[in-house]
Amino acid sequence: MHQRTCPSPPGRPETAPGEAGGMRLPSSLDDVPPFAEGDVVLRRPELRDAETLVAGSRDPVVREFMQAVVPYVDRASAEQWIEDVAPRLWQQDRAACFTLARPDGTAIGSAQLVDFRPGEGAAEASIWLLPEARRMRTATAGLRLVCRFGFETLRLQRIDAYAAADNMAVQVVGAAIGFRRAGFRPALFRSSRTHRLHDAVYASLTPGELCR
Numbered sequence: 001m002h003q004r005t006c007p008s009p010p011g012r013p014e015t016a017p018g019e020a021g022g023m024r025l026p027s028s029l030d031d032v033p034p035f036a037e038g039d040v041v042l043r044r045p046e047l048r049d050a051e052t053l054v055a056g057s058r059d060p061v062v063r064e065f066m067q068a069v070v071p072y073v074d075r076a077s078a079e080q081w082i083e084d085v086a087p088r089l090w091q092q093d094r095a096a097c098f099t100l101a102r103p104d105g106t107a108i109g110s111a112q113l114v115d116f117r118p119g120e121g122a123a124e125a126s127i128w129l130l131p132e133a134r135r136m137r138t139a140t141a142g143l144r145l146v147c148r149f150g151f152e153t154l155r156l157q158r159i160d161a162y163a164a165a166d167n168m169a170v171q172v173v174g175a176a177i178g179f180r181r182a183g184f185r186p187a188l189f190r191s192s193r194t195h196r197l198h199d200a201v202y203a204s205l206t207p208g209e210l211c212r
Contacts, residue, residue: 023121024154025093026113032153035145040138041101042111042145045086049099050078052107055130062128063193065167070192096149100127100142108133111146113154121157123150139173144210147177151207159205162188164198171201178211179203 034043045053056062057071057078072078089095093116100109109129116123127142150156161179163170175181181203188200 022155023118026090026096027093035148037141037145039102040141041103042098045082045097045099047079047082049107050075053078056128060193064191065164067189111142113150123156124160140176143173144177147210161203162200165201174203178209179205
């Protein structure tokens, strides 16, 4: 749903650069403090996360259920992504990239907001976790944290998510924090591992629906 943008009343500034209809874009942020829930922390990527990125890019579950995942050749290529690519995606408003970590700093996965649509106040969320971190409490905390960032910092009005129809685990995680199924998309994305086309379930979440 598209919403008409009204001009600012007299005496009030027009929408600032990086903001649209109340929504903020990643490039408008000067600082991004961590978000935390229990023993899960959402923060910007750091060089110490490189080994986790390498492992995740090679994990068969991540590669099966996520599109366009290319395994990192080595730690140096993951470090280059952290230092060069992730910041550029932020500045170009193409993605808000995060690491999911333990309080001691140990990285256990990744989270992103992508496909920013200022006219709708919407974006798309995704996360992945290393095998040893794939527990319901950790997964729901990680997804909830990236959604909180979207709602509280970027002022999003809706967050969308897509899951392979045969990936029930991630659908359960989404439902647990308030995502509601909104549609079905046949043959939506191709597995990075097998190149098989997956049907997808589409779900959405609004700020008032987020389960704390």
